[in-house]
Amino acid sequence: MVAAVGTTLSAEEPIELNGRRELFVDKALVESIDGSAEFVLHPPHDEGEVFQFDQPWEGLFCGYATMIHADGKYRLYYRGMPKAFSDGTTVESTCYAESTDGINWTRPELGLYEYDGSKDNNIILAQLAPFSHNFSPFYDDSPNADPKQRFKAIAGTKRTELHGFVSPDGIHWTKLQDEAIFKDPKGAYDSQNIAFWSEAEDCYVIYYRYFVNGRRSIARTTSKDFVNWTDPVYMSYSNTDSVTPRNHLYTNQTQPYFRAPHIYVATAARFMPGRRVLTPEQAEEVGVHASYFNDTADAVLMTSRGGGEYDCMFDEGFIRPGLALGNWVSRTNYPVLNVVQTGPDEMSLYVNQEYGQPSSNIHRYSMRLDGFASVKSRGEEGSITTKPFTFTGDKLAINFATSAAGSVKVEIQDADGNPLPGFTLDEAPDTIGNAIDRVVRWKEKGTDVSSLAGQPIRLKFVLDDADIFAFQFQK
Template sequence: MAALAVAGSVSAEEPIELQGRRELFVDKTLVDSVDGAAKFVLHPPHDEGEVFQFNKPWEGLFCGYATILHVDGKYRLYYRGMPKAGSDGTNVESTCYAESADGIDWTRPALGLYEYDGSKENNIILAQSAPFSHNFSPFYDTNPDADPKQRYKAIAGTKRTELHGFVSPDGIHWTKLQDDAIFKDPKGAYDSQNIGFWSEAEECYVIYYRYFVNGRRSIARTTSKDFLTWTDPEYMSYSNTNSVTPRNHLYTNQTQPYFRAPHIYVATSARFMPGRRVLTPEQAKEIGVHPSYFNDTADAVLMSTRGGDQYDCTFDEGFLRPGLALGNWVSRTNYPVLNVVQTGPDEMSLYVNQEYGQPTSNIHRYSMRLDGFASVQSREEIGSLTTKPLTFTGEQLAINFATSAAGSVTVEIQDVDGNPLPGFTLQDAPPTIGNATNRVVRWKDKGTDVSSLAGKPVRLKFVLDDADVFSFQFQ
């Protein structure tokens, strides 16, 4: 399937149609030029501490491949229970469920669905169903035509089974969609968390899954209109290598429509570094890590895509580093939970599976400002960013920004040739100062009303003085 028009597939002469979409500076799709001291900056999330420990007998050291869903005001956590090491896809594994009202304090409901060690007083939602609990990955289906009895869907399976579909009316009681796999790829490895979702932008279901290329863990995708019939695989390429071989192993892809701009898929991917050992055997023994799990390291990177077969790797650097704890410098830890979710009026959270293979195996919460993955930034000197020609719908321009006490953001609207439009020039624009996730821009005589320009090709010029702009939207 071809990339979306907003992904830069339009020619230089054609304006990009924004309509009322929010646009983030996680890529340079809309950018024509960056001048002066302006640059793109990645903003690592802030560690808010442990929020969930895998300390039940059916959970244990090897819990992983977690997903968080925020639906109808409730946070839902799904994860693999695996109390002892073993090969992928055995009945040692189960799928577990927890829930929260705020994304911070979590409870395990006693569901009574499956027996463990003689009792059904547990939060297991799938068991004795090898290999599907190995990497069971659910999503909430936002397709407006979806069957309410199948509002929750999931992808699971390994190489020997290919990918199977599961459905649920409530996210707790699950059944297999059909006996046969819904998707098969001779190159598919699937030995990771394979991701599915409904794409509002592409109007289809999408799966991102694991395969190997040139001996390296990589990512492929397929699409479907009905969740049953899927297109031929697209093997993803990466802008920092210009090939289907990523620079490093990508263990999980965690590709997701960003909830405030679903036409942009952000990928909080786990980057795996095999054989890159940091801990000594003595240190490994001290923290109690399983002997097989301290010879490698891992962290997370941020990529994005707007459909099609390429990830944008504008930020070719670590997004989430292991930090000070020795327990995070071991194999298969620091793997982000699937999905970033809103946890406050101006806050969103990324959850991370940490201290893998240890008695302290847990999930940490990391906070970010809304849209705060990255920004265009200028510090010591003034810089600017000018967009490509675009059209919009709406009456006001709002920005998510932050300045110092002495800094500012000034916005000019230009015609397609870069000429300032009367009433919307830099001289007409009072400096925007402060820190807000949704501040409406104004001009001296025009006020906040930009409706006279709606539907007409224009450019935006952001001038930054000790400031960051994270996103903008015509509203």
């Protein structure tokens, strides 16, 4: 839970919201919060194991996985590594699985690379060390992307720096060029470095591993063409006000949220070296490799809207290890890159668990759409008021949930905080229920807010035993 922000309304230039969906995962649009209202993180629900790394070319040390939902198909990419070796050897390969629902998975026999005398496997990259160590693909949403390069990837270690790869179908990959596309003297890269096309920033973005003050941290760079990159920006963190995170951030898993791509959501792995939980006897019981039970890890949620800072408002565990002993070991509970939609009202986050064990697998965790966090009020009424903004559209939709006795009321104010006639709290009936996309109405005005489009306004949400997750002005 997060404490309230200040309650004094400020005069500032209105934010151009247009028709963007806004989530309550940060305070970017929040002017004040009052009463019992508070920000709350909503950890996802464990739906159980959906994929086990049980093939001979996969094994105990599969990891650095990526989920891509494109063209009506879910695609899972991951490192195959059946033996414990140093980073970047030919023991590692890159594997591929696919699904129509994000729950039931198949390994297509692709016939591309030989393992143990057979090509009947799902390996898409092999014998190209060190690039299978952390091969990290993405679907290129750029309107100018070459269809022959619709899928792109980055990979590499300190020895090679970061190289680019391209593919027309996400299965057949070639190097973009012989030399690295990005170099940073401070870059470590010995983790899952990630890239994506940013609609909001109109460029490609890479978030990658480096060390600062002995701690695993994150840097970023941008490019217009995926070849020429800007000087590094070493990320800072709102809970430290420095470039040193509070804990080791092993992977960053930063991604544009698919329903609000101007908001980057980072489901980062938080690593706690030397924080041992299991006894040697317990380690033997779960079958974890002898080198992999002296540390612990979980996942945290951070956000960014571009630039050089992560918002760490929710400085708490997002995915906890839980009851299974096998998740209280080193380098486990690492989220798969990308949250994807898996139902009309549901999205899923996948997590690599029981690392270094014969039972190494991926679990699926479910959330409501937009449901990373909310502003909630319990016990007594609370309210949240936005900064001034302009919008386009003719109706306001909210993602919210109330109890049977609870409610949400919405008031529209002018830029100075004065209630606008027809849109006051007295003219706002209680909004009750649980919906991803409920259109708000007022007693006389109905749902039509088009008369206010283009002029600076504020929204005030009054909550009674209710959560508000997101809002959007729509046409």
